[in-house]
Amino acid sequence: MLFEYIAIATLIVLAVIVALIAIGLGELFGPKKKMEEKSMPYESGMTPYGPGTRRMPVRFYLIAVLFILFDIEVVFFLPWAIVFRQLGLFGLIEMAVFIAILLVGYIYAWKKGALEWE
Amino acid sequence: MIWEWLIKALVLIFTLLIGFGYLTYYERRALAFIQSRLGPNRAGPQGLMQWMADAVKLIFKEELTPDNAYKLVFFLSPVVTMVPSIVIAAVIPWGPPVTLFGQTFNQYVADINVGILYLMSIASIAVYGIVLAGWSSNNKYAMMGGLRSSAQMISYELTLGLSFVVVILMAGSMSLVEIVEAQREVTWFAVIQPVGAILFFIATLAEVNRHPFDMPEAEQEIVAGYHTEYSGMKFALFFMAEYQKMIVISAIMTTLFFGGYLGPGVDRFPWLGPLYMAIKIIILLFFMIWVRASWPRIRYNRLMAFGWKVMLPLALALVFITATGILLADTMGNPWLMAIIPVLSLIAGWIATLMVDRSLRRKSYA
Numbered sequence: 001m002l003f004e005y006i007a008i009a010t011l012i013v014l015a016v017i018v019a020l021i022a023i024g025l026g027e028l029f030g031p032k033k034k035m036e037e038k039s040m041p042y043e044s045g046m047t048p049y050g051p052g053t054r055r056m057p058v059r060f061y062l063i064a065v066l067f068i069l070f071d072i073e074v075v076f077f078l079p080w081a082i083v084f085r086q087l088g089l090f091g092l093i094e095m096a097v098f099i100a101i102l103l104v105g106y107i108y109a110w111k112k113g114a115l116e117w118e
Numbered sequence: 119m120i121w122e123w124l125i126k127a128l129v130l131i132f133t134l135l136i137g138f139g140y141l142t143y144y145e146r147r148a149l150a151f152i153q154s155r156l157g158p159n160r161a162g163p164q165g166l167m168q169w170m171a172d173a174v175k176l177i178f179k180e181e182l183t184p185d186n187a188y189k190l191v192f193f194l195s196p197v198v199t200m201v202p203s204i205v206i207a208a209v210i211p212w213g214p215p216v217t218l219f220g221q222t223f224n225q226y227v228a229d230i231n232v233g234i235l236y237l238m239s240i241a242s243i244a245v246y247g248i249v250l251a252g253w254s255s256n257n258k259y260a261m262m263g264g265l266r267s268s269a270q271m272i273s274y275e276l277t278l279g280l281s282f283v284v285v286i287l288m289a290g291s292m293s294l295v296e297i298v299e300a301q302r303e304v305t306w307f308a309v310i311q312p313v314g315a316i317l318f319f320i321a322t323l324a325e326v327n328r329h330p331f332d333m334p335e336a337e338q339e340i341v342a343g344y345h346t347e348y349s350g351m352k353f354a355l356f357f358m359a360e361y362q363k364m365i366v367i368s369a370i371m372t373t374l375f376f377g378g379y380l381g382p383g384v385d386r387f388p389w390l391g392p393l394y395m396a397i398k399i400i401i402l403l404f405f406m407i408w409v410r411a412s413w414p415r416i417r418y419n420r421l422m423a424f425g426w427k428v429m430l431p432l433a434l435a436l437v438f439i440t441a442t443g444i445l446l447a448d449t450m451g452n453p454w455l456m457a458i459i460p461v462l463s464l465i466a467g468w469i470a471t472l473m474v475d476r477s478l479r480r481k482s483y484a
Binding site: 007031040042044088 | 186280
């Protein structure tokens with residue numbers, strides 16, 4: 001079983017090497033003429049102003065928090081799905097209760113407008 | 119032992135690299151065919167060497183790094199985006215075991231018993247590369263692209279995860295080899311759970327930032343999104359990652375829903391396995407290109423609303439319908455009772471479509 005993970009590790013190392021070779025080829029053969037205009041941030045030809053990374057809308061944080069909630073729900077689903085045939089009706093009802101509790105939160109988030117992007 | 123791993127890994131990497139090259143060619147030719155143009159047909163016979171010409175051109179381009187970029191992260195993020203797109207393919211079985219030089223070889227790099235969990239975790243690593251690329255470029259457009267992409271990918275990951283749950287329920291295992299073998303006994307899971315397959319397809323389109331969900335690189339709004347500042351081979355790595363993800367995700371969809379390497383005569387001639395895989399992958403890729411040619415990009419707020427308000431509840435409902443159907447078939451001891459799964463899920467999908475239609479009509483966007 002552990003050998004399988006060594007095989008994956010081999011693949012990861014080789015993939016990183018391929019990626020580095022690709023960048024290396026570009027660095028090796030590409031021209032290098034530095035100009036001030038070239039190394040400016042690209043803003044469709046306008047002279048850039050202000051910082052490049054600025055404050056972002058809070059909606060993105062909200063989505064991230066909701067994602068964590070529901071992703072953990074999905075993670076709970078996975079082991080349940082594997083042993084579902086052994087659990088039978090008991091498993092179905094247990095999961096129904098779990099989902100019902102989560103749905104309350106989902107409906108609350110929806111009604112509060114957390115899912116709106118206007 | 120170590121040689122077997124090395125050779126398998128190298129074969130997988132080169133298959134994906136050459137597949138990437140021909141996929142760009144295939145996409146351009148297919149798009150041209152749909153729009154009644156010719157497409158690239160100059161380099162080599164029928165333009166078959168076009169990808170090589172593109173690669174050579176990109177190698178001889180200048181590698182620009184903006185002065186105010188965060189240099190290390192700027193350098194690393196193409197690598198972080200590209201590596202998972204190859205590594206995720208490690209658990210996909212490409213065919214049944216074959217006998218070569220008196221030894222039996224399995225046609226996969228690794229068969230781990232948490233295969234689906236592995237797919238989910240590696241798929242989420244790709245988000246890091248894109249977000250870091252957007253952030254480290256220190257450019258407003260790139261930043262917006264990275265943010266959009268992260269929000270979109272995590273929203274659709276929920277649906278993707280729930281579609282995986284549907285498959286696990288039917289197969290009773292997380293190992294991809296066992297999932298394929300489970301489809302040998304019943305039938306393709308796409309037949310039992312057609313709506314699940316469609317949901318999976320839509321979610322993967324959003325995961326790989328393809329049309330009509332390619333908001334992170336919407337040219338008209340934010341130039342090229344997260345890779346605005348990238349040029350030369352670093353840009354090529356992002357491009358490579360996107361197309362390799364398309365191939366790999368089609369392979370995953372084939373494995374989960376369309377019977378993987380199974381097909382007529384595959385038991386007697388195990389070498390037919392990869393061929394069947396390739397045919398199914400090419401058909402699925404054609405659907406992805408067809409979607410690109412047919413639909414305009416959808417608006418960002420609609421994209422998020424669709425993900426959270428339609429896909430997520432529908433996927434939850436499908437998990438329940440599948441569980442109920444399996445329970446019924448098991449307790450009654452009649453496998454034909456599984457037939458209520460496609461019926462009920464098609465009804466659920468139809469209701470969801472009706473509700474989307476109604477909500478769009480009510481607001482009457484001008």
